[in-house]
Amino acid sequence: MAKTGIFMMHINLHHSKGVSAVLARRMSVMQTWLVLIQEPWLYRERISGLPGCGTIYKGPLEKAPRACIAVKGMDPILVPKLSGERLEVVIASAYFPGDADRSPPPIEVDILIQHCQKNRIPLLLGCDGNSHHRVRGSTNINDRGRDLMEHLAGTDMEILNRGDTPTFQIINRSEILDLTLCSERLRSRVLDWRVSNEESLSDHKYILF
Template identity: 50%
Template sequence: MAERRGAFQAPTFGPASKRPKGEVKKKVVKSPGNEEAIKPTTSSGGRADPQGQFLTRDLAAALVEVRTENIKRQLVIASGYFPGDAISPPPEEVQRLIEWCRIEKKQLILGCDANAHHKVWGSTDINHRGEDLLDFLFSTNIEIVNVGNSPTFMNAIRREVIDLTLATPFIAWMVKNWRVSEEPSMSDHMAIEFNVEATASADIECRIPRKTDWEHYIAHMSSDLKGLKYNISSNEDLENASAHFTSCLKRAFENSCPLRNKTISRDVPWWNNHLEKLKKTAKKAFNKAKREGSWNAYRLALTNYDKEVRKAKRQSWRSFCKGIDKTAPAARLQKVLFKDHSNPIGQIKKPCGEFTNDPQESLRALLETHFPDSRQITSEDGAPAGKVYNPTRWDSQKADLSVSSFRAKVRDVVYRDQCGLSNQ
């Protein structure tokens, strides 16, 4: 989960004024250790979840599970863009997402480029989009988590607060240390950081087969099976012998491979001191650009930093691949590379406004959209019957002629340009 943080301070619009003074402090889990407290999940009971319904060009939503006060709660994390040319924010898909969370009783945190101005969230002025958005938030009981008036959008000619962090009331109380990051974001929009307070579960204990004491394992098995003979004369005898042998294997493994605390490393092998210096240089150039307006120097430093990061990643990967000279690392790498990482076909919104229910229906929707008036080839057409479609509106001969005509036109334009006849 991205490290987004937020505290509530007056006069910020939010639940700060409602917070009781005697509130019990909860442990705040920062993002490097949040894997145990926050993890992806799906909604229960077979109900639709937001991954399929709310993945559009301007909206992406994911359902995660957050452990708070030893209670698991489902939380929708979403990122949205509110088009500036729309009549009034928020877009229809965002309204549907908020309504879905209300019906399904899910908490929501929405980070958005609202393209709306209002002094409530720190903008320098108020426009009609800001007023419409504020009215909508009041009517749906959605809180604004922004703190202060630090610009979230910044370029050479403009600084404004147009990026908002919105949340339902319950989860808004758990958002801490909200701030606009000073780190270069590679964009005109600044990165926003905050914490969602959550109680981390106990350390995960697991057995790591690679660290098994195999000598101890063999000795343990030899001791358990020494002089043992199975008299198998029936299916019941076979089941009993199998259960006993399985218990011996399990006991030997557990004694030879003790439980260990699982640790998750967040370090990356490609980071180095040179990149750290370039990052600091880009940050200094950014601060100088804000003070003096020297944005060209900042863009140059940022481009150089980005270029070196990509170069370091490539070199690190090549070095890793060259260093694989043993069977075990090569086997692990092959296992990772040969996994099927292809994403299945998700839900697609049909022209009628409904969503498809399965991959077959999604394929039919794609076919009807891109190859309208197509029909299925049957045995009557002289071909084997099957799910083969013939796009009747696609004429290969016309396509050939179109390509040939285009190539002829290109050659003619190039020739006229070389001969100085382009203006004639």
Template identity: 35%
Template sequence: MAILQANLHHAIAASAVIEKIFSEGGLDIALIQEPWINADSMVAGLNNAELCSEDTVTAYVEVKGPNRSKVLFCSAYLPGDKQDPTEELTNVLEYSRRQKSELIVGCDANAHHTIWGSSDTNMRGELLSDFLLSNCLQVLNNGHTPTFVTKTRQEVIDITFATENVSKCITKWHVSSENSMSDHRHIRFDISGLVEAQYPRVRNPKDTSWDMYMSP
């Protein structure tokens, strides 16, 4: 599976680039933030797209193969005016756990941390980093190639993270050099070799029929 992550900056041209990549068959899933929307607040320019909330889009996917794998894909925009960037992410993570599914998140974090390649670390970055570490979520960013580029500023503020099992199946993560027609560069990665998530089996002695167990 070929995945692309991008902040479209509400731009028609940036949406057209994504549509072109889809039409050429070079993409399976796009995790987009700040899409181009029409007067009815519907995503415009991209086929078969649905908004789940103002800042978060999720898609529950069952990947077919020798072992069917359940994966929740999430695209999130974390507004910079909120002190705590993890509120909506917490809801998504709790849902994935209830569904016993893997989770992959692509987000415009508006947060700095050297863990994902930023030039410095700020308070939002600390909060988001603590959230990821405490929930055993793996940051997939590598290197220091800026994801946000303007004439006056370059920084890494777009990150990708995933649950531990599926993170082992993600390869070729990189910041693309292709023209995105946005102030955010495209992030590309592949997913291969997905397997069914394993959950430990637990026996509860309170549910045991001891009379039947002890009978000859």
């Protein structure tokens, strides 16, 4: 792994064994350092089909790990383009259920954001937001998208998504559902965010940065 940066990606695996297998092969070829996944393939209530998992961050999420899983670097991470500076961050993956009664984000994600903001810990969050808003390139605005944007406006979290390339695509529908969020302090250090055209076998596309 190069010392100047960390290659990352995230994707919704749609609970699929086949999608997980494609991702595992891609990780081995591309030497991906970290993948943020939503809706993984589970076997006997354990994530299956992928290389080893990170350490669960036992911060504010001990009682509710299903909606949001977070990891905290065991060693400080070298910040790209800032020679000699090291920065410890919390990196999390989250799924925002589209049929939930409560507007996004889920309470577990809100707790994590507030915890990191209060303790000045930079946070990087990859999520399937299940919401629409034109600010981030969606085709329309729905109540869930409006509520999420209003909520984020009261935090130090910023949306890294750029452009209008769909992150979700099926035969008769395409939309931007997947979001990459990070603390303001981390914004300038996340580089080359993009949606990949590579086949994932999922109805969601790979997001790379």
